[in-house]
Amino acid sequence: MSGAVKFDQVSKQFGDLQALNNVSFEVEEGSFFGLLGPNGAGKSTLINAMSSLVRPTSGCISVMGHDVIRDYRQARRALGLVPQELISDPFFSIRELLRVQSGYFGLRGKAQWAWVDELLERLALTEKANAETQQLSGGMKRRVLIAMALVHKPQVLVLDEPTAGVDVDLRRTLWEFARELHTAGHTIILTTHYLEEAEALCDRVAIMQKGEVKALEKTQALLARHPYRYLRITLPEHNPKTINLTSELQLRLVEREASACLFRVEKSISMEVILGWLQENGLNIKDLSTRDASLEEVFLDLTEVKA
Amino acid sequence: MNWYGCWAFFVKEVRRFYSVVVQTIFAPVVSTLLFLLIFGQVIEARIDSFSGLTYSQFLIPGLVMMAILQNAFSNSSSSIIQSKMYGNLTFVLVSPISPLELYIAFIGAAVLRGLAVGLGVLVVGWLWFDLQWYSVSWVVLFAVLSAALMGGVGLIAGILSEKYDHLAAFQNFVIIPLTFLSGVFYSIHALPEFWQTLSHFNPFFYMVDGFRYGFYASSDVSVYLSLAVTLAFLLVVTVINLILLLKGVKIRH
Numbered sequence: 001m002s003g004a005v006k007f008d009q010v011s012k013q014f015g016d017l018q019a020l021n022n023v024s025f026e027v028e029e030g031s032f033f034g035l036l037g038p039n040g041a042g043k044s045t046l047i048n049a050m051s052s053l054v055r056p057t058s059g060c061i062s063v064m065g066h067d068v069i070r071d072y073r074q075a076r077r078a079l080g081l082v083p084q085e086l087i088s089d090p091f092f093s094i095r096e097l098l099r100v101q102s103g104y105f106g107l108r109g110k111a112q113w114a115w116v117d118e119l120l121e122r123l124a125l126t127e128k129a130n131a132e133t134q135q136l137s138g139g140m141k142r143r144v145l146i147a148m149a150l151v152h153k154p155q156v157l158v159l160d161e162p163t164a165g166v167d168v169d170l171r172r173t174l175w176e177f178a179r180e181l182h183t184a185g186h187t188i189i190l191t192t193h194y195l196e197e198a199e200a201l202c203d204r205v206a207i208m209q210k211g212e213v214k215a216l217e218k219t220q221a222l223l224a225r226h227p228y229r230y231l232r233i234t235l236p237e238h239n240p241k242t243i244n245l246t247s248e249l250q251l252r253l254v255e256r257e258a259s260a261c262l263f264r265v266e267k268s269i270s271m272e273v274i275l276g277w278l279q280e281n282g283l284n285i286k287d288l289s290t291r292d293a294s295l296e297e298v299f300l301d302l303t304e305v306k307a
Numbered sequence: 308m309n310w311y312g313c314w315a316f317f318v319k320e321v322r323r324f325y326s327v328v329v330q331t332i333f334a335p336v337v338s339t340l341l342f343l344l345i346f347g348q349v350i351e352a353r354i355d356s357f358s359g360l361t362y363s364q365f366l367i368p369g370l371v372m373m374a375i376l377q378n379a380f381s382n383s384s385s386s387i388i389q390s391k392m393y394g395n396l397t398f399v400l401v402s403p404i405s406p407l408e409l410y411i412a413f414i415g416a417a418v419l420r421g422l423a424v425g426l427g428v429l430v431v432g433w434l435w436f437d438l439q440w441y442s443v444s445w446v447v448l449f450a451v452l453s454a455a456l457m458g459g460v461g462l463i464a465g466i467l468s469e470k471y472d473h474l475a476a477f478q479n480f481v482i483i484p485l486t487f488l489s490g491v492f493y494s495i496h497a498l499p500e501f502w503q504t505l506s507h508f509n510p511f512f513y514m515v516d517g518f519r520y521g522f523y524a525s526s527d528v529s530v531y532l533s534l535a536v537t538l539a540f541l542l543v544v545t546v547i548n549l550i551l552l553l554k555g556v557k558i559r560h
Contacts, residue, residue, distance in 0.1 A: 014560070051401050054560045073309065073403035081401050087394035091323045097398075103315025104402035148398060 004029040004156050004187040010059035012045055019045040021211040027189055032182045034202030035191045038303055042211040043191045047160050051081040064155055080149035084160040086141045088133035094144055095129040098151055105152040119147040139170045156187045195296040209303050226293040231263045234287040248277045313408035320416030324382055336427035339374045358525045367432035368519040369491035371425045379421030379454040380461035380482055383413045387465030388474055406552035417458025445521030452537050453514040459544035466551050485511045495527050510540045
């Protein structure tokens with residue numbers, strides 16, 4: 001697969017703040033790519049640089065082979081941005097906004113208006129097509145932004161925290177819609193604070209911190225590479241708040257719950273050894289389960305522990 | 308060139324001010340005509356005539372030009388600052404419209420609104436008073452160039468302003484004083500020498516004077532000097548706007 005988006009040594013300085021520091025990576029064509037990081041990591045700056053809303057201090061960015069500065073018209077035709085901030089326009093209805101946006105890309109006529117109506121239908125906005133943006137809820141405004149980004153059928157769609165502040169139902173609907181777009185051939189770049197979202201949707205992720213890329217891998221490879229597994233024991237007869245554990249377990253205890261304990265254990269330690277520790281403590285175990293780290297745990301490990 | 312994109316943005320800008328036509332066209336026409344009522348009717352009898360014209364005849368072209376200048380400025384400045392405040396400027400910035408195409412569309416809409424308000428004032432003035440038409444070409448030329456110039460000034464002010472307060476300050480402390488001191492209400496020959504000299508440094512004076520020449524074939528300075536000054540300022544304003552839009556000053560980061 002070729003690169004849909006290429007970042008080549010991209011840096012951005014805002015006064016004393018180094019928002020991006022020599023960022024280089026590629027997003028493969030057809031991939032569902034997650035861009036993760038804590039607040040202030042540089043995710044939105046990177047996305048805005050890709051969309052020409054931010055000018056990099058140095059470095060190059062190309063979208064579908066088109067430089068976003070030198071060949072900006074082609075780059076912008078290939079890119080659809082769903083911005084993080086909710087945007088409104090008090091002078092136009094939703095349908096008018098979509099038609100106006102089509103015009104900016106030189107698109108008009110029956111086929112384009114049919115596509116606008118299809119977008120309204122697909123995003124459950126048909127009933128509100130003649131309403132103005134101020135009359136819409138936050139979730140509906142979010143869907144309008146997605147429709148705006150899709151009017152010109154871009155090959156690459158950037159979703160900057162699309163599910164921030166939306167309810168669970170709408171979040172699921174947006175996930176489904178994003179999956180449909182990906183299946184239809186769009187390259188999707190997603191930033192999100194919901195790591196379960198990235199884990200469920202993205203085939204590859206980059207984790208950013210302080211303007212630098214800390215990790216860049218296939219999601220499953222990143223999870224598999226994590227050196228810990230999680231062990232949860234349920235105890236019917238003991239109060240987990242009061243039991244005394246030997247040092248091996250105490251050292252690895254992550255969380256005590258009402259009737260359970262959660263341990264983070266190195267993958268290099270065999271299950272036989274772990275069971276031996278449990279026996280040493282004389283615990284009457286009702287249930288025991290293990291699991292690999294979630295993306296959230298990997299994320300926290302990369303961004304908090306090493307911070 | 309993305310001409311259709313430019314056209315689409317121009318149409319959007321026109322529809323934006325047309326959707327609030329009472330506020331953007333009718334109200335400025337009425338408020339400008341109040342000047343005509345007050346100055347023209349109340350003061351006329353106490354003021355000597357200008358080159359054989361009644362004061363109202365002299366005043367109307369000035370008021371028309373004042374309406375054109377202020378409304379062309381208001382259109383582009385309010386449009387861009389509203390777009391920044393509501394965030395919808397992003398839609399344009401991520402589209403394949405070039406800085407030049409953006410500028411043309413902004414200025415086109417500002418000219419249209421300025422001319423619409425100016426025409427409203429002119430028609431009413433023409434119905435009430437005996438206007439002379441020496442040269443429609445000079446009238447139209449100065450009307451269009453001046454509206455374009457002020458549309459450009461409004462765009463600069465809107466781009467550089469970070470909030471409505473900044474824009475209001477620019478309008479109240481720069482645009483309105485320069486308009487009122489441009490010879491709209493008087494001939495600069497009626498001023499003391501110092502103020503006459505100072506008036507020659509006010510670019511608005513040349514726009515008003517050249518426009519008035521189109522009606523009465525008389526002006527305070529040569530119409531060609533007025534045209535040259537207006538064109539020179541339009542060129543400067545255009546270059547500044549294109550630099551601001553190309554660099555993305557205050558609109559891209």
